[in-house]
Amino acid sequence: QQQQQQQQQQQRPEAPTHIPPPTAMAMAYSSFPPTFEFDDNRTRSQASDNGLHRHRDGLHRHGGTKGRPRKKSSLGVRWLVLGLACAVMSGSYYAYDIPAALHQQLADYMPPSSDYETRFNLLYAVYSVPNVVLPLVGGTFVDRRGAPLCLALFSCTVCAGAALLSAGVANRSWEVMYLGRFVFGMGAESLCVAQSTIVSDWFEGKEVAFAMGIGLAVSRLGSIWNNIISPKVANNAGGGGIQSAFWIGAVVTCCSVAAAGCIVLVDKRAMRKLERRNGGEGLHSLTEALLENEGGESEMREGGDGLEGDAGGDDQQDDAVLAEGETAAKSPCAVQVESGVHITDVRKFTLLFWLLTLSCFVVYGCVLPFNNVASGILLERNFFTSSPSDCGLEYPDQCSVGYLQQGTNDAQDANGDMCSIAPSQAPVLPSSVSHTSADSDMSGEWEEGTYVYQSLTSDHVDCGDPFWMDACTSNYCSKQNAATEHAGKVMSIPYLISAVSSPPLGHLVDRYGRRAQIAIFSSSLLLVVHLTLAISASSPVGPMIGQGIAYSLYAAVLWPSVPLTVPKQYTGTAFGVITSIQNIGLALFPLAIAAIYNASGRRYIPHVEFFFMACAAAGVVVGVVMNRLDGRYGNKLNKVYTEEEEVEVASNSIGEEGDGDFASVEGDHYFSPLLQSEDRVIS
Numbered sequence: 001q002q003q004q005q006q007q008q009q010q011q012r013p014e015a016p017t018h019i020p021p022p023t024a025m026a027m028a029y030s031s032f033p034p035t036f037e038f039d040d041n042r043t044r045s046q047a048s049d050n051g052l053h054r055h056r057d058g059l060h061r062h063g064g065t066k067g068r069p070r071k072k073s074s075l076g077v078r079w080l081v082l083g084l085a086c087a088v089m090s091g092s093y094y095a096y097d098i099p100a101a102l103h104q105q106l107a108d109y110m111p112p113s114s115d116y117e118t119r120f121n122l123l124y125a126v127y128s129v130p131n132v133v134l135p136l137v138g139g140t141f142v143d144r145r146g147a148p149l150c151l152a153l154f155s156c157t158v159c160a161g162a163a164l165l166s167a168g169v170a171n172r173s174w175e176v177m178y179l180g181r182f183v184f185g186m187g188a189e190s191l192c193v194a195q196s197t198i199v200s201d202w203f204e205g206k207e208v209a210f211a212m213g214i215g216l217a218v219s220r221l222g223s224i225w226n227n228i229i230s231p232k233v234a235n236n237a238g239g240g241g242i243q244s245a246f247w248i249g250a251v252v253t254c255c256s257v258a259a260a261g262c263i264v265l266v267d268k269r270a271m272r273k274l275e276r277r278n279g280g281e282g283l284h285s286l287t288e289a290l291l292e293n294e295g296g297e298s299e300m301r302e303g304g305d306g307l308e309g310d311a312g313g314d315d316q317q318d319d320a321v322l323a324e325g326e327t328a329a330k331s332p333c334a335v336q337v338e339s340g341v342h343i344t345d346v347r348k349f350t351l352l353f354w355l356l357t358l359s360c361f362v363v364y365g366c367v368l369p370f371n372n373v374a375s376g377i378l379l380e381r382n383f384f385t386s387s388p389s390d391c392g393l394e395y396p397d398q399c400s401v402g403y404l405q406q407g408t409n410d411a412q413d414a415n416g417d418m419c420s421i422a423p424s425q426a427p428v429l430p431s432s433v434s435h436t437s438a439d440s441d442m443s444g445e446w447e448e449g450t451y452v453y454q455s456l457t458s459d460h461v462d463c464g465d466p467f468w469m470d471a472c473t474s475n476y477c478s479k480q481n482a483a484t485e486h487a488g489k490v491m492s493i494p495y496l497i498s499a500v501s502s503p504p505l506g507h508l509v510d511r512y513g514r515r516a517q518i519a520i521f522s523s524s525l526l527l528v529v530h531l532t533l534a535i536s537a538s539s540p541v542g543p544m545i546g547q548g549i550a551y552s553l554y555a556a557v558l559w560p561s562v563p564l565t566v567p568k569q570y571t572g573t574a575f576g577v578i579t580s581i582q583n584i585g586l587a588l589f590p591l592a593i594a595a596i597y598n599a600s601g602r603r604y605i606p607h608v609e610f611f612f613m614a615c616a617a618a619g620v621v622v623g624v625v626m627n628r629l630d631g632r633y634g635n636k637l638n639k640v641y642t643e644e645e646e647v648e649v650a651s652n653s654i655g656e657e658g659d660g661d662f663a664s665v666e667g668d669h670y671f672s673p674l675l676q677s678e679d680r681v682i683s
Helices: 002-011 022-028 046-061 078-096 103-109 116-128 134-145 147-170 174-202 205-235 241-303 308-328 343-348 351-366 368-383 466-472 474-490 493-512 515-535 541-564 568-599 607-632
Strands: 335-337 433-436 450-453 662-664 671-673 680-682
Touching: 078 147, 078 174, 078 205, 078 241, 103 116, 103 205, 103 241, 103 368, 103 474, 116 174, 116 368, 116 568, 134 147, 134 174, 134 568, 147 174, 147 241, 174 205, 174 541, 174 568, 205 241, 205 474, 205 493, 205 541, 343 568, 351 368, 351 515, 351 541, 351 568, 351 607, 368 474, 368 515, 368 568, 368 607, 433 466, 466 474, 493 541, 515 541, 515 607, 541 568, 568 607
Parallel strands: none
Antiparallel strands: 335 680, 433 450, 662 671
16 A cells, blocks of 8 residues: 555656746636636545635625626715716706807897807817817826826816806907817816716626716706706896806806816725725635635645645645735736727727717717707797898887887888787897987996997897897897797707606617617607708707707717727727717817808708708718628627626727737627736736
8 A cells, every 4th residue: 555655646746846927827727816716626625625615705795796806886886976977077068058058148248240150159169179189188098097087187177168268258258268168178078088988987787878878867967957047147137147157157167176076086995995805805815715725734634644745736726826816916907908008099999980980970960069059040940030021110210119218119011000020020120229328317237338220130239238128129138038048948858858868778778789770760860850940840849859869869879889899998098089080070060050051141941950961861871881880790789788798899809800909709799808918917
């Protein structure tokens, strides 16, 4: 028996005298970590099995799932982060849409100009110009410096821009207003990049589209409140009028800065918590288990039952495993990429991503630019249409209604009969006026000392001025104010539908997929909406509902689709690229709309609506191509992802040869990163 034991010991391989490096251990023990599972065929002592089972139980007690490190998406505080992110974006949306809600009030308030529409649309073009470049820098900056810190920095920039814009309005200076919108735009779009990155970081897997839907819904509440509140404040001359409406927007953006600061604090605390749970606690549990194993195996060696060689080999292997566990515990992330992120990485993006970007370019061209001028379109089409052309005042050189008109001055037709003014038509204005401050004891409230117009038009009437509102054209200003407030409520319908439907739509997209197909449907619906507005005189409520449904559907599938088309480490850069190209359109489309408006006799209907129809039709064509290409890419956009799948898509992962960052895993419906170099640690 002693000779047989000696022969067996000689045949066993010698135990290693050193611990292999981490990269070698990752290759040798491909399933350890993160699963901490051993081959059942290996001969193990009972003590070793018990210790390792206790370690796995410890991981589950500390929130691990099948031995995997916890992530931010497993923390309940993620909902607080989502709420704060929504508050940040709500302030930005509120301030962004103030000019759109006050389209008519600005026309009355600013110095009369024949090119007002061009000046007005420049407010949105100037906003978008810096964002042709900044989201690219902002995306890589977010990837490198962290989304929470960037969110706080960008929100401060937005607040400064809103304050400058308000100062420009107070001084009636287009130049200062443009400067304010430029500064506002420098932070606002990059703010969207940071917010999208935060949401995708805190909500992974099946929750991401639902979370982004909630983010879009609550954020758009800022636009809804603006469309309701700003016209009321601007129409109230006693409350400061249009200046107060803009300063309220500046105050709201300052509140967004405070919310962004809270996100920074919560994120830092969460990272420390994850490092403690995934690193310190997991390592302590593993160390305790291995120490127990060492004690149990020492007893076996003392027993002299002939298993000394096996025990020694296991000790060496367990020490190597412990060293590997220390390496894995350094980061709570599944994959830590230490190599830098550069803008040149866009070369790795798929053709599917670029089609998605083109779709965003054209579809958003008939959504956001439409909202910029929606108030003017609704006033022209439905709520404050032109006065009857054959009607004039009985005394055309006198005020119509107000304390400067002692009697009556009714509108009459060419035959001297009373004109019938429809509820949606504007009252008839005097053809000329000539008044000075000496004409009334209440002239101290007027903004000017002299009002002399030989050929009066609606461009001269500023309903924020008490002269027009109370003294001379009270009926005109009262009706216009009511119409602008009504238009503000109707133009809020798309955002209201978005706020209500985005969360459930996001959940449905997560559950049923069909993202590329929904993009086609939403573009087709937008085509019908703008065709109706162009050729029909029906109520605008129906088209606005259609606009809201199409916008909600498209947004619910667009932004969650971005992470599906790029590697995870480039998510921030991808959001920056698509936002940048989107802003090329948002800078050009308002100028095109102003040019079409001026070329059409200063009217929106129907030619401006034809422009929006062309954008929607282009969206349908791109959607069809994108849907066909998605089939070649394994239905990345149309498929439904399970909770266990981690979707990592690279430009060379589908039917192409590339640098091997990602590869298809046969038999599974996901893409996973491969260990390519020593600077990537699979934890």
